Amino acid sequence: MGSRTQDDIEQDLRGVIAEIFPAQQVELTTETPLFNGGLSLNSTQMIELTLAFETFYDIELEPEMLTVENFATLGSLSGLLLDLLEDEVSAV
Template structure:
């Protein structure tokens, strides 16, 4: 990925909002950077976390290493976007 193709955290958050709306159409929650993904906010359970993960992996055409699937990374929309930004913009990853 060239430097002109790099995704910003804001871009990724926007992408994640769209993905979440498609995967969970009945969740009528305004997603901000600080929206919790589990307790409150989207109120995801572990199965829904997997659904969301598969959706954004497909969207970005990536496969995350299992060690990245942590409670810390999935705490909020912002923390998830930060982790994805690191992965998507890592020149060795592409």
């Protein structure tokens, strides 16, 4: 993937979310909550989103990473993905 910034990842996530939840009409900012307001995802949609970005980035999240904190906002999720992608690059 090369060196991506958190902004790049947020942009990618906006595209993934638009693709899997086309009826969603929320403007997604860094602080947009993914649950309780904002996107108002439920647990099934969180799994759909997780599978979509795992496929998009060709990564796999460990079960312990599936926390409310990591999925709280678009920013927290993109931060998690940034860390994972940087670990992937440094492991190569």
